[in-house]
Structures are given as structure tokens and as C-alpha cells.
Amino acid sequence: MKTKTYLAVMEPCTTGYDVFFPDFPGCVASGKTIDQAARNAKDALSMHYYAMEEDGEDIPEPSAALNAEDTAGNVVSPITIYPELLHEEYRNRRVKTNTTIPAWLKAAAEERGINFSRVLENALMGMIN
Structure with missing residues (x-):
């Protein structure tokens, strides 16, 4: 190296x-x-x-x-x-980004313990690859 x-x-x-x-x-x-x-x-x-x-x-x-x-x-x-x-x-460092979603969707996702960052990252990777 x-x-x-x-x-x-x-x-x-x-x-x-x-x-x-x-x-x-x-x-x-x-x-x-x-x-x-x-x-x-x-x-x-x-x-x-x-x-x-x-x-x-x-x-x-x-x-x-x-x-x-x-x-x-x-x-x-x-x-x-x-x-x-x-x-x-x-x-590969993590960077913070802001996004806007409907309030009901945020509440429903939080109730289920969904990791917003992971969902967004996976969705973007799927769209890019």
C-alpha cells in the first residue's frame, strides 16, 4: 500500500x-x-x-x-x-441529509422501529445499481 x-x-x-x-x-x-x-x-x-x-x-x-x-x-x-x-x-463516511415525508408515514414507520437511514440507503442503492 x-x-x-x-x-x-x-x-x-x-x-x-x-x-x-x-x-x-x-x-x-x-x-x-x-x-x-x-x-x-x-x-x-x-x-x-x-x-x-x-x-x-x-x-x-x-x-x-x-x-x-x-x-x-x-x-x-x-x-x-x-x-x-x-x-x-x-x-464511505456517513453524511447527514434531510428529507420530507408525510407525518402519518413517519409515525407509522417509527411505531415499527424502521431505520430511516437504512431504508433510504437501500432504496437509493437499488435505484443506482
């Missing part, structure tokens, strides 16, 4: 650590501890990477090294993501 590893720069601050990725301007995170900052950085990088791919933007190759200005007094940590898993995860 293909992986991508980017360098995250963790800057100490009064609340813990602020994180940025020199390869991805605008991709930021933070955390109270280095471990929390690294977890949040991975989430931020994953979402940023996915959004760029979905928008058809060029994805930068990981930098092999960072300049001294970025690293001075900071912690540098490699963050690895799995692009194929990102696509699968985000593509």
Missing part, C-alpha cells in the same frame, strides 16, 4: 504545540502535548491531502529536509498517511 510521509514542524507555544507543514501551506494543527499534536497533525494532513486531490490540485512531493528557519527551536516529526485508505474512508 502506497504511503506518503511529510515533515511536520511543531512549534512550542503557551498552550502546547502549534503544527504546520512546509509542504502544505495552510495545513495546521495544534495539541497540548507532542503526541496529541502529532495525532491532530495527521488528521489535518489527511483532510488537506484528500481535499487537494478532490479539487484536482497538484500534490507536493515530500521534502527531504527543511530549512533552518522552520526547524530552529522546533520539533520536527515525520507524519505518514495512506492516500488509498483516505479515499476509501472519506468516500
Whole structure:
């Protein structure tokens, strides 16, 4: 499985650590501890990477090294993501949608314990496939 590893720069601050990725301007995170900052950085990088791919933007190759200005007094940590898993995860995530049905139908379905989401999903899958 293909992986991508980017360098995250963790800057100490009064609340813990602020994180940025020199390869991805605008991709930021933070955390109270280095471990929390690294977890949040991975989430931020994953979402940023996915959004760029979905928008058809060029994805930068990981930098092999960072300049001294970025690293001075900071912690540098490699963050690895799995692009194929990102696509699968985000593509299959559950999203909320609103629908309108007659009140009597809603009441009758609720009385029978019918799962509205499951019914709608099954019906749409049947119509699409």
C-alpha cells in the first residue's frame, strides 16, 4: 500500500504545540502535548491531502529536509498517511441529509422501529445499481 510521509514542524507555544507543514501551506494543527499534536497533525494532513486531490490540485512531493528557519527551536516529526485508505474512508463516511415525508408515514414507520437511514440507503442503492 502506497504511503506518503511529510515533515511536520511543531512549534512550542503557551498552550502546547502549534503544527504546520512546509509542504502544505495552510495545513495546521495544534495539541497540548507532542503526541496529541502529532495525532491532530495527521488528521489535518489527511483532510488537506484528500481535499487537494478532490479539487484536482497538484500534490507536493515530500521534502527531504527543511530549512533552518522552520526547524530552529522546533520539533520536527515525520507524519505518514495512506492516500488509498483516505479515499476509501472519506468516500464511505456517513453524511447527514434531510428529507420530507408525510407525518402519518413517519409515525407509522417509527411505531415499527424502521431505520430511516437504512431504508433510504437501500432504496437509493437499488435505484443506482
